[in-house]
Amino acid sequence: MTSQKTDCLIIGGGLAGLTCAVSLAEKGLSPWVLESSERLGGRAQSWRDETTGDSVDLGPHILLSVYSNMLAFLKRLGTDHLIHWQTDGVIHQVSGTETYTFAETPLPSPMHLLPSIWKHPKITAADLVSIRHIVSLSLGLSEREIHEFDSMTAAELIERAGSSPAMKELLWDFISMSLLNLPSAEASATAFLRVVRYFSGTKNLLPGLAKVGLGELFADQSVKKIEEAGGKVLLRSRAASVDMNADGSGVVTLEDGSKIEARTVVLALAPQDLARLLKKEQQPPGLAKFETCPYLSVYLWFEGMVSDRAFWARTYHPDDLNCDFYDLSRFRTGYEGRGSVITSNIIYSNRVSSMSDEDVMKATRRELEEHLPRTREARLLHWRVNRVPMAIHCPRPGTESLRPAVRPEGKTYILAGDWVKTGLPSSMESACHAGFLAAEEVLRAIRPTQAPEKLALPVRGPGTLPHVMARGFAAVMSSRSI
Ligand SMILES: Cc1cc2nc3c(=O)[nH]c(=O)nc-3n(C[C@H](O)[C@H](O)[C@H](O)COP(=O)(O)OP(=O)(O)OC[C@H]3O[C@@H](n4cnc5c(N)ncnc54)[C@H](O)[C@@H]3O)c2cc1C
Secondary structure, eight states: OOEEEEEEEEEOOBHHHHHHHHHHHHTTOOOEEEOSSSSSBGGGOEEEOTTTOOEEESSOOOEETTOHHHHHHHHHHTOTTSEEEOOSOSEEEEETTEEEEEOOOSSOTTTTTHHHHHTSTTOOHHHHHTTHHHHHHHHHSOHHHHGGGTTSBHHHHHHHTTOOHHHIIIIIHHHIIIIISSOTTTSBHHHHHHHHHHHHHOSSOOEEEESSOGGGGTHHHHHHHHHHTTOEEESSOOEEEEEEOTTSOEEEEETTSOEEEEEEEEEEOOHHHHHHHSOGGGSOTTGGGOOEEEEEEEEEEESSOOOSOSEEEEOOOTTOSOOEEEEGGGTSTTOTTSOOEEEEEEESGGGGTTSOHHHHHHHHHHHHHHHOTHHHHSOEEEEEEEEEEEEEEOOOTTHHHHOOOSSOTTOOSEEESTTSSSSSOSSHHHHHHHHHHHHHHHHHHHOTTSOOOOOSOOOOOOOHHHHHHHHHHHHHHHHHTO
């Protein structure tokens, strides 16, 4: 049995662990990263498809222009320019053969999206007015106040706030499923208000798509930075147990029985992996409540071009399979002149887990044909279905209040991961934010006499004016009827 020593051991080589490791390397430490799988990137990983040689992601992702921590991480790695920003609308929503584009106008936030919502053929002036309470709550409440809604579902909040059925169907149910990954009847109202704040409180919100495989934006570049600083990245190295000391140091035992002693230990893991690693008494409270949300991600290689867009989504309907669609040939570097490579996500896929891959592919193709009739005649060259056990944790009522701090009370390990308390929806941005917060904690522990470092960029809230205006309104609403 061997025993090695390091200043900082990070368990988990996803976005959170690598953001932490790279920022520590830049601060002169030599962090070690343990990753159980054969490649880095975790849920944002990519690899080469065996048949086509194309880089495929575990599933397609978008980032948003408000992802300041993720963009800061990519900038450190020199890859922030490899994002294709969609400038012709926030979202292209399709229903049958119709497409409707929600786009910003020059009006200040939170009015900037309203004209576009109002012009929708299914929306009346009364529908539009009915969203005022939800928008006010999302913009006016502080982070602490938003937490008071965590025992309620998003659907309950939508009803109590008087939002019309048309707005629920068109907007709120879509936001809930696509961004919270749960139907509004099952999602926490706190988590819901946070994502509404993103859209109503932020101007110039652009969706971004990686021009290369998602993992190619950060995996190899992180290894280079870590190794240049004298650190190590150990792949196929699963941590089997962790013994923490009161001073924050710890001993990590790997599956092969080898041990690593570390002055600080960062657990950059998804909740279910953390639950497997830590004994019950070591776990942050409520860990078992973080249920996994599975996805199926479908890839279809066509002979010719079948789409005119890079990214679009179906209007939410409970019987649908897919939510968001992408044509990689519209934004990936080097795909010019090729046929469409369409990829899509079936979110919260428990309901279709018994379908075979082939049936999933055929059903996805049928959904695509509704919107893109050209697909019917197009020759399908190749396809694959990725079964993803977890995209994010299910943000059910009660879970928002359970999200632990990076330094959970009474624990001496440091946490990172998209699900820790960042004030953000579980996402790549939350993972990077948590990675920076974890690095701040490591530096505090290793250099206690130095001034604390500020690495994480603050969560961007709504501007002062929308916040102050919405606040008065929201306070009245929350105390009276909601
Ligand atoms: C299909 C799909 C689509 C998504 N779409 C979006 C999107 O559009 N926008 C967005 O912002 N987010 C999206 N997400 C979510 C996003 O990918 C995650 O929020 C983010 O990648 C989480 O990063 P993380 O570092 O917190 O966790 P992870 O990526 O889970 O990293 C944890 C790492 O720890 C490793 N590990 C586990 N146990 C051990 C152990 N015992 N020892 C050593 N290593 C271990 C794992 O292998 C993994 O690599 C999507 C996710 C999926 C899967």
